[in-house]
Amino acid sequence: MTADVLRVHDLLVYYDTPVGAVTAVNHISFSLKAGERLGLAGESGSGKSTLALSILRLLKPPGRIAAGEVWLDDVNLMTLSAEAMRQVRLAQIALIPQGSMNSLNPVMRIKEQIADALKDHGVRLSKRQVAERVHDLLQWVGLRPEVANMFPHELSGGMKQRACIAIAMSLRPKVIIADEPTSALDVVVQKQVMETLARIQTDLQAAVILVGHDMGLMAQFVDRLGVMYAGQLVEVSPVRDIFTQPLHPYTQMLIASLPSLAQKGTFQGIPGLPPALRALPPGCVFHPRCPHAVERCQTEAPLFREVRPHAWAACHLL
Amino acid sequence: MRRILGQASAPVQPVPGVARPGRLAAGLRYMRRNISLVVGLLLLVTLALFVGIGHMVVDTSKSRALSVPALRPPSLQYPFGTDRQGRDLLATMVAGTPLTLRIGFIAGLLGVGVGTILGFISAYYRGKLDTFIRGGVDIGLTVPGLLVLIIIAVSLKQSLTVNQMALVVASLAWLNPTRTIRAQVLSLRERGYVEVARLSGMSGPEIILQELMPNLLPYLAATLVNAVSSAILASIGLEVLGLGPVDAPTLGMTLYWVNYNAALINGWWWWWLAPLGIILIVFLGLFFLTVGLDEIANPRLRRAG
Amino acid sequence: MQLGYVAKRCGVFLLIVWLAATLNFFLPKLSGQDPVREKLLQQAQLGGYVQAGIEAMAKEYEQRFGLDKPLWSQYLAYLHEMSRLRFNYSISHYPRTVSEIIAEAIPWTVGLLGTTTVLSFTIGTLLGALLAWPGAHRSLRFLMPPLWALHAIPFFLCGLILIYLLAFQLQWLPMFGGYTAGAFPALSLAFVGDVLTHAILPALSIILVATGGWALTMRGMMVTTQGEDYVTFAEAKGLRSRTVFLRYCVRNAILPQTTALALALGQILSGAVLVEVIFAYPGIGTVLYHAIRENDHFLIQGIVFLVIVALGLATLLLDVLYPWLDPRITYRRA
Numbered sequence: 029m030t031a032d033v034l035r036v037h038d039l040l041v042y043y044d045t046p047v048g049a050v051t052a053v054n055h056i057s058f059s060l061k062a063g064e065r066l067g068l069a070g071e072s073g074s075g076k077s078t079l080a081l082s083i084l085r086l087l088k089p090p091g092r093i094a095a096g097e098v099w100l101d102d103v104n105l106m107t108l109s110a111e112a113m114r115q116v117r118l119a120q121i122a123l124i125p126q127g128s129m130n131s132l133n134p135v136m137r138i139k140e141q142i143a144d145a146l147k148d149h150g151v152r153l154s155k156r157q158v159a160e161r162v163h164d165l166l167q168w169v170g171l172r173p174e175v176a177n178m179f180p181h182e183l184s185g186g187m188k189q190r191a192c193i194a195i196a197m198s199l200r201p202k203v204i205i206a207d208e209p210t211s212a213l214d215v216v217v218q219k220q221v222m223e224t225l226a227r228i229q230t231d232l233q234a235a236v237i238l239v240g241h242d243m244g245l246m247a248q249f250v251d252r253l254g255v256m257y258a259g260q261l262v263e264v265s266p267v268r269d270i271f272t273q274p275l276h277p278y279t280q281m282l283i284a285s286l287p288s289l290a291q292k293g294t295f296q297g298i299p300g301l302p303p304a305l306r307a308l309p310p311g312c313v314f315h316p317r318c319p320h321a322v323e324r325c326q327t328e329a330p331l332f333r334e335v336r337p338h339a340w341a342a343c344h345l346l
Numbered sequence: 347m348r349r350i351l352g353q354a355s356a357p358v359q360p361v362p363g364v365a366r367p368g369r370l371a372a373g374l375r376y377m378r379r380n381i382s383l384v385v386g387l388l389l390l391v392t393l394a395l396f397v398g399i400g401h402m403v404v405d406t407s408k409s410r411a412l413s414v415p416a417l418r419p420p421s422l423q424y425p426f427g428t429d430r431q432g433r434d435l436l437a438t439m440v441a442g443t444p445l446t447l448r449i450g451f452i453a454g455l456l457g458v459g460v461g462t463i464l465g466f467i468s469a470y471y472r473g474k475l476d477t478f479i480r481g482g483v484d485i486g487l488t489v490p491g492l493l494v495l496i497i498i499a500v501s502l503k504q505s506l507t508v509n510q511m512a513l514v515v516a517s518l519a520w521l522n523p524t525r526t527i528r529a530q531v532l533s534l535r536e537r538g539y540v541e542v543a544r545l546s547g548m549s550g551p552e553i554i555l556q557e558l559m560p561n562l563l564p565y566l567a568a569t570l571v572n573a574v575s576s577a578i579l580a581s582i583g584l585e586v587l588g589l590g591p592v593d594a595p596t597l598g599m600t601l602y603w604v605n606y607n608a609a610l611i612n613g614w615w616w617w618w619l620a621p622l623g624i625i626l627i628v629f630l631g632l633f634f635l636t637v638g639l640d641e642i643a644n645p646r647l648r649r650a651g
Numbered sequence: 652m653q654l655g656y657v658a659k660r661c662g663v664f665l666l667i668v669w670l671a672a673t674l675n676f677f678l679p680k681l682s683g684q685d686p687v688r689e690k691l692l693q694q695a696q697l698g699g700y701v702q703a704g705i706e707a708m709a710k711e712y713e714q715r716f717g718l719d720k721p722l723w724s725q726y727l728a729y730l731h732e733m734s735r736l737r738f739n740y741s742i743s744h745y746p747r748t749v750s751e752i753i754a755e756a757i758p759w760t761v762g763l764l765g766t767t768t769v770l771s772f773t774i775g776t777l778l779g780a781l782l783a784w785p786g787a788h789r790s791l792r793f794l795m796p797p798l799w800a801l802h803a804i805p806f807f808l809c810g811l812i813l814i815y816l817l818a819f820q821l822q823w824l825p826m827f828g829g830y831t832a833g834a835f836p837a838l839s840l841a842f843v844g845d846v847l848t849h850a851i852l853p854a855l856s857i858i859l860v861a862t863g864g865w866a867l868t869m870r871g872m873m874v875t876t877q878g879e880d881y882v883t884f885a886e887a888k889g890l891r892s893r894t895v896f897l898r899y900c901v902r903n904a905i906l907p908q909t910t911a912l913a914l915a916l917g918q919i920l921s922g923a924v925l926v927e928v929i930f931a932y933p934g935i936g937t938v939l940y941h942a943i944r945e946n947d948h949f950l951i952q953g954i955v956f957l958v959i960v961a962l963g964l965a966t967l968l969l970d971v972l973y974p975w976l977d978p979r980i981t982y983r984r985a
Contacts (some may be wrong), residue, residue: 086886117889125887129880133899134979144898145888179978180907195888355817485667487914488966492921493955494674500943501678501953510944579805583925588943605929610814622811626804633803 071257381639389631400440454574494600706812760934775865802863
């Protein structure tokens, strides 16, 4: 049984707004084994990106981490000093940013953006060795060596993402958090980027948290899938089980809404809208939209517990 | 389409414990956040009171030359003192401040008016028209405005009246507003609701008036205050150089006489302290007002989170 | 490939110069003034004495600018003269030419304007960057309100306040002039010291106000830059705070800041002109002031034209240097 490389315990994150504190991440706990691929799926506003940033302690005001622990091996990241946390970033936990963002410095060449990370993490190499390292990294992600001298605006979207992956891999991290790495990329490029990510991850034997909302992508890539709703984890199960035997009503309706290639039919959405995070419904967050809701659901919030071996969910009906 | 989006949901329950703030309380809280706006308004209102009450209490005819004994330092009879040509400086300030402000307002309004039209046309219709207008504005802004105004003022035959000054200053006052308004409209144009309006068949002018304008109003207000401030500065500049309305007791003209008579060297400190103080209040007031309006137009708090 | 961009910018510059010359030519004509004749009239009114030279000057003026010829021919002749920077004689300082007078005054203005702009831009930008950085020293925050308040007022106002406080009340510094009246300009240390002492207050008037402006704009750019995705990713890369500050934030924020400099040059100059007038500093501003008093049209036109050309050149220079700062703008036609 492989050990947990990352354990998130009861994480609570607020955003302070003029009308009060908004709960963005609502007591979330999960664990990640070494080399495992975990997906975190949810709609916009479900708190996925906030969770990703919080693990890396990159959250800026008005966001703040109010409670919880994040254990990397046997170190609680929340207790580290700012400098110690800085060392952890990239070297132990790396972030692959969203595909739609401009995550690369527009005025620096790619090779400089790889090299400065190495330098600031204390990697002492001669200029030639750095150039070699850059060359190897670019090759690893499938980019031509000329890319090293280019500026970000000279690269296509897919190339930029692969450059970001190259940077994320440069110090061989244990955990990779990929925050919607293929959003805003077209399908063909998506496949390329995901294949690159998969290949690298296997080479490194790193654990991956893939955050996103593309269920098809999740199905192809992850081992386990966690479903988020309104800042909470409502279900975490092996990916096959999520698709074939979803436990939580939200997951069930989510799966049911996915169009299938096999047969034609009408689209089925989930009636209603996600709740405003500053005015969460009492009891189970999903109860206003849940077709199976009973009276207990309106008053008592369900516990997130292991319903079946390896399958966790938060629902009174299970 | 409707099935995918789902039906409208049940109304969101109010969170217990958070009472709806009263309008007054919300207003006061906003004022505390937007201190600039308050300070700016306060300064300008003080000035308005000074002028308003002044007109009732002070004899403004004493702002003309040779009305009172010359070069008296401040006293109870002449609270601001008198100048070398025999003007009661308090009367001069009371009479002159609204003149200077008037120049600023007329020029500022004209400038923002023209600038809004040009900016909207340029940003909304793009194409050659946009290139032409933008090119013109860029060139116009490279040139130092004061110098062009000097040439214009010098070329006009007679000495300018206050209204003519306003028109002269207005001739260049539209450059900056055009540029900033164009930039704003450009960014707004790409927003979703404009696309929707366009697709649902609204005509260009309709979209401009009904969709874009309301969202731009706070920004336009900030631009207007800015334009007024620049116009006042330009008019004072022209007046200090001697190109202003010679008989008018405007703030700039007072400074011109201060300089002409070397009041600084001669130690007649009250002569320039009065216009200095008032100009300070005008500029600081307008500045804080601009910042305050900017805050309404671009609230930083809304962007966070 | 490089030429396209540079050529376009040069084209704009020439356009500005042409516009300035045209403006200078047509505007006075609109009012039907004839400055030379007016000066003659003025002189005659003063008591019959007409300076002999003025008649000669009027003749030469007519000849050179062909006042009897049709308008378009006058215009061409005018452009021709302008391109050689032959501005004619100064009416008020006859027999000196406009070029002579301007040449005397320019070093003072360039010295004042050049140093103050460079100093206020550099200090202001640095200050603004530091103010936006959470890691900077807390005490810096106290500089904000005075800088804020100062930058809202015009240069010359600051000048007046400084004159009153430092020159009149405290008598630490001289009140006006470029050097002590009666001192003989020489390259001696004493004279240089004298010049510098006289330059302090005018320079301070500009620096105190402008630095605040640059600091505030830089701070604004920094705040915007700090919200960019590449800064978040830079922090996610575990870069040191200083690296992120310098190479990711400042390096990017400096771009719009430089553009702002190019745009502000005209305003800075206008402000400097008024400062010179207040301080009777022997630069272009004071010359312009006296020229206006004397209704010396040629001198005024010459100054305005020259200043526009100089500013156009400066803007052109900055424009051409800009792609070096921002690799996204290439010399190729965008």
